[in-house]
Amino acid sequence: MHEPKSVDPARRCRRIAAALLLAAAAVRAQIAVEGIDDRTVYTDRAAFTVAAEEGYDYAAAMNGRSVPVGEEVAVAEADFYELAVTRTPQAGGAPESDVSFDCELGARCAPPPPPGFIRGDANGDGVVDLSDPVMILLCLFAGRATDCEDALDANDGGRVDIADAVYVLSYLFARGAAMPAPFPARGEDTTPDALGCSR
Ligand SMILES: [Ca+2]
Numbered sequence: 001m002h003e004p005k006s007v008d009p010a011r012r013c014r015r016i017a018a019a020l021l022l023a024a025a026a027v028r029a030q031i032a033v034e035g036i037d038d039r040t041v042y043t044d045r046a047a048f049t050v051a052a053e054e055g056y057d058y059a060a061a062m063n064g065r066s067v068p069v070g071e072e073v074a075v076a077e078a079d080f081y082e083l084a085v086t087r088t089p090q091a092g093g094a095p096e097s098d099v100s101f102d103c104e105l106g107a108r109c110a111p112p113p114p115p116g117f118i119r120g121d122a123n124g125d126g127v128v129d130l131s132d133p134v135m136i137l138l139c140l141f142a143g144r145a146t147d148c149e150d151a152l153d154a155n156d157g158g159r160v161d162i163a164d165a166v167y168v169l170s171y172l173f174a175r176g177a178a179m180p181a182p183f184p185a186r187g188e189d190t191t192p193d194a195l196g197c198s199r
Pocket residue numbers: 120121122123124125126127128129131132
């Protein structure tokens with residue numbers, strides 16, 4: 001048994017679009033694990049079934065936790081896994097075989113967002129909602145820092161003031177005009193102004 005290894009997120013993302021890597025499948029006898037191939041790269045999810053043969057009692061555990069035999073087991077969370085299976089003849093006798101494999105599953109790396117900002121998306125979470133005018137007001141009156149003054153400048157007037165919070169609220173709740181570009185897609189500011197943005 002190997003100790004399960006943790007997989008840090010950065011390491012996962014260096015891996016090719018993250019993958020399930022099966023390695024070192026040590027088949028010592030006739031126990032079959034179906035649905036996955038040895039030394040094959042998967043992404044995001046894999047599922048396997050420990051095949052149950054009549055005449056044997058099976059015990060299967062993945063990372064020390066029991067998993068069912070004869071039905072599909074899905075792996076969808078990035079981690080390092082070890083599966084161990086033993087079977088014992090019902091007619092008696094010692095466990096005559098076992099099989100184990102190690103697999104590592106990484107999340108598919110999300111592509112980096114394109115550069116730029118969404119006008120009105122003050123908090124930079126990718127959507128414009130009520131939290132954004134709140135963020136504008138916090139920046140104006142509560143000393144909250146921002147990494148993108150351009151995003152706060154909802155009306156593209158070249159300055160950030162309370163009119164920007166009102167503009168977003170009007171858009172959201174009073175059928176007011178949409179924000180000028182870049183909106184709704186992320187993009188660069190095409191209006192020359194003194195505002196900055198580090199997104
Ligand atoms: Ca937002």
